Amino acid sequence: MLGNFFNPDSVAVIGASREAGKVGHEVLKNLLQSGFPGDIYPINPRASEILGLKAYPSVADVPDRIGLAVIVVPSQVTPAVVEDCGRKGIDSAIIISAGFKEAGSVGSKLEQEVSRLTKEFNMRVLGPNCLGIIDTESRLNASFAPGMPSKGEIAFFSQSGALGTAILDWAIERGIGLSKFVSLGNKMDISESDLLVSLADDPNTNVILGYIEGVKDGRAFMEAAIDATRRKPVIMVKSGSTAAGARAASSHTGTLAGSENAFQAAFKQCGVIRALTMEALFDYALVLAHQPLLKGNRLAIVTNAGGPGIIAADACERSQLTMASFQQETVKRLRDSLPPTAAIYNPVDVIGDAKADRYLSALQAIEDDGNTDAVLVLLTPQAMTEPVATAKNVIDTFSESDKPVVTSFMGGASVKGGIDTLGKGKIPNYPNPERAIAALEAASRYSNWKSAPVQQEEERFAVDNEKVAEILARAEQRNQETLAGPDAMEVLSEYGFTVPKSGFAETGGEAVAVADEIGYPVVVKIASPDILHKSDIGGVRLRLGSASEVERAFEEVISAARRFMPTAVITGVTVDQMIPPGKEVILGMARDPDFGPMLMFGLGGIYVEVLKDVAFRIAPLNHREAASMISEIRAYQLLSGVRGEEPADIPSIIDSLLRLSQLVTDFPGIIEMDINPLMVMASGQGAVAVDSRISVSL
């Protein structure tokens, strides 16, 4: 984030008020109470002093430079105030005031006016209509939120101010530390993307959390997110997902696309971990902020009771984690140190009368185990249980470990001391094993993302895009919104798709020549603008395997047509390649208002229409993303080979997806398209685009 928001040397509060309860008072009070070390200037033309500070009528009257302006004046006055700030040379402003875009057309005009002014003065703006900003490191609380969280490594930004207040309130109560809190408000200027860029660079932040309802610029978001997630985890809640666009779609892809799928795809492609609830957002954050990344997905569970152990093992099986299978040495150590009735395989049950020392010996053995990548410690309060001492042993055992450990100390008052101890030792504790495992699973997904080699952008295929530009221009001239049949096939062919070979012939000899070129078997069809249902009048001959069959078919279809439709104009015959049978898949694209070209892949027919078994990604696509799209669908086994069938030619599908990605990136005028079906042959034998529809913007 450009500007001076997190560490200004001085702050002016424009609209500071003497009246407790007013936002302009609360902001000033927060600035004072947070211990902000720089100068603070209350600005209020009707006061000379507020909360013990000298007040000024206007920023112009402040003798010194002002690093950051916090604006809490009514919206109608805001443009004038912003102009004052600009003239004073202030380059960063937080507009807390509401009454802008969110409040209807008058407010929208005001927001436009403010935007124009801030651009004129090169000013960066957070808000309007926001709660403000908190930076625990620089002790800056430029918000009207009640209270300030403790220092921590987690940064949190929120598009909803009220949700921000609730979360701050909750974080303070739980003692969860934050590095920064930012309320985005209307995102007139500064957006989630700016924050991702800024927080990725922030040395005090090691996990970035965000609540968003939409993005200002999908492309910018993806770029910022990819860069940020390479450096630290980004976890987001995206709501408003059911408010899908209402535009009527002209393709299968368009029908199935929608904003929710676009966000899902974008998050996946940028390594952003999506949390479905605010609760999960912080659950995931705790393990990622305070524990090492996972080197693999093998989980060890230690418990003092069978029931919670089973619950945890169930949750592990349902997750992407697996139950660790201990090394022999570990099993031996566990057997030697635990009572005979203990369970020494995973989950390790140290049984109900375990004191802290028994947990310790089990944990030490597991910490050393070479087959374990992460550890979950469960504790229920039983007669002999020592929650605090056990918590200390967890902390000690893993203080230097490269394995993440999380806990679920279950219960109320009996385990509270233990939970507090864990919190101080930065061991994430969860009220139940399921949430602990969900958090470890999220951490494992991030670990995988971080350790995967960075995939370069794909090289471009050599294609004739001028030819395609011509075809699209031709359609535009004809006012033709949809390209189908030969036009669509020509576009695909220019982009290197294999399309069915086809030719036209006026005589039997010509038909044979065409067939010879295409290769046998072929199909011969009558060519006549007057004959729609060619098969019905005997105008189609299939599976012709030789020149003589083609010649005879030519005579037959011509004479059939003459006989059944004597008045039809007959121009000759088309000779088409017979497409060998294969697996029918569908590839498509629809443009998302936020993220642009969104590609779809699925098996054809009912898999798309009834089961909606499809995968989405935002173009441009790289090889790995194309491959993951294909393997993501539920029916993937039908392509990879099942019931003794040969696998389909998946490299050809990947190639087709990459070519489609290039096509729709090259031509923004293509607004929607399906390739349906792409007929995929057996492994090594390629794929043929049998039919396609392309919608263009006119």
Place this chain on the structure above:
Amino acid sequence: MLGNFFNPDSVAVIGASREAGKVGHEVLKNLLQSGFPGDIYPINPRASEILGLKAYPSVADVPDRIGLAVIVVPSQVTPAVVEDCGRKGIDSAIIISAGFKEAGSVGSKLEQEVSRLTKEFNMRVLGPNCLGIIDTESRLNASFAPGMPSKGEIAFFSQSGALGTAILDWAIERGIGLSKFVSLGNKMDISESDLLVSLADDPNTNVILGYIEGVKDGRAFMEAAIDATRRKPVIMVKSGSTAAGARAASSHTGTLAGSENAFQAAFKQCGVIRALTMEALFDYALVLAHQPLLKGNRLAIVTNAGGPGIIAADACERSQLTMASFQQETVKRLRDSLPPTAAIYNPVDVIGDAKADRYLSALQAIEDDGNTDAVLVLLTPQAMTEPVATAKNVIDTFSESDKPVVTSFMGGASVKGGIDTLGKGKIPNYPNPERAIAALEAASRYSNWKSAPVQQEEERFAVDNEKVAEILARAEQRNQETLAGPDAMEVLSEYGFTVPKSGFAETGGEAVAVADEIGYPVVVKIASPDILHKSDIGGVRLRLGSASEVERAFEEVISAARRFMPTAVITGVTVDQMIPPGKEVILGMARDPDFGPMLMFGLGGIYVEVLKDVAFRIAPLNHREAASMISEIRAYQLLSGVRGEEPADIPSIIDSLLRLSQLVTDFPGIIEMDINPLMVMASGQGAVAVDSRISVSL
């Protein structure tokens, strides 16, 4: 539950101890501290007084009748103690002691001995290896759990003692009241089914919660659960679901069945609401215990902030609830009473500066709204927010309402007072909107179950089961584990399935006669024990539409067989009905170790093998259950008609499922079977069982 567990007039603690921390001491202390009004007799041969009570060497020495014995002696001593109890005429005992079945073979033998004795004396036993029992109404705490929950309407039983302790501890801290708590332990005698029966009758319990890892008797469980859920909600967590049986399966159904699917089906058929986590268990319980049932599924949301409103609306859309569309009158009232910037459609946003009065007028309008069935009130702590007063208004508005209301007051210290007030007013509050909506959704599912008319057991189809018994007996004599082909078809035919008609002929004339009887078209196949691949030698003729074609086909297949396999014994030909094309579905059954015959339904082929898109139910089945099985699969649209296709004959599938249900209920010797495919014709045209495999126990 038979016996005297919840309201005994007197209790003996056998193994009572003077030593604090010992289980025998803690149980006695809990009994005293809970204010149990009846007589308490510590039994300990080495003490004359414990905790101020006179102690007795043995129950035999107690001068009065003893209602309930709590046994906390070492497992080896337990049989002798149980015998003492029996002789004393005690009919109910809680065996808290561990060291039985859970501890290996010696313990198992001890448990068998105890079981034999208690049966001899007609004694009911809870445990062994359990935490004990708590009844807040009769002030009985016969457990060694630390602390006692307050009185409430929720009963909770747990197969895991440690989990029980943790939950009690948690419930005490949260002020969640319980009517009864029962720790099941090893379920030597009293099981979850007994508890369902007993708690269904308990006037102090209005919601039954259970944590189980398995059931003692699946049939008994289902009977008890169906009866209980007709009266009050039953919510359960079932863990251990991934520990599937390891028996090799001989059918598709057997491969896909497994314990997890059996529990899922049983819960569904009994109206038991399944919670996936302990957290969800109590989330659901709160709304069902304290709020009226839903009359429909239309939810209204009131919020003072946009973000949480969107989050809630999203969660609603993902659930089985729908967003209420208010009556005109309601919209008018909201418009009149709320500020112009408020959102008056659902979610209703009373906006950030709303005090309690504004919430009140919105809530009153919504309470009156005829299009609303349930209400969720969201609150975030903002400058003007009044959490406590708003909580009071929620309570007042809905105190007499027949609509359930739940809240999510979000935050920490700022909203704590409001949350406490809600708790006292029995309004369930959830830390986030998603959990609130999940709880309402569970309540809605229970409301639907409760209001559905009770489905009677199906009438029996008139079938010839003696004939089937003969066929199965024949297989047994032959030591034949699997019935396929004609044998299997005969079984199905006797149970009223339509099977392909078929006949045998030794001459061309006979073949024509058979074909005439079956109806054309038919298939003629060579009949010879020596010819396996009949098509390869020209031994099959398809689609024969007339007598003359059948006669010619007879000659052709006989002469082809003679020519190609001169040494083969040729017995004649089979004449089979040609099955018209339809939708292929699969019906099957596998026996579950807990619940017995489990039926499966799915579309055939890859839908079963790759997509695993199948539904399960426990037999016997009623009509509604059969119909719901069919509509439950993801690909249901393929049967109900999609893309202009005619719908399949779903009543025939229901009929087939009911016949299958009767067959496998009548014959326990059938351990697994598939009908694959059942070819289902278009609506009204029936279904034909084309092939089947039946596995029988020898």
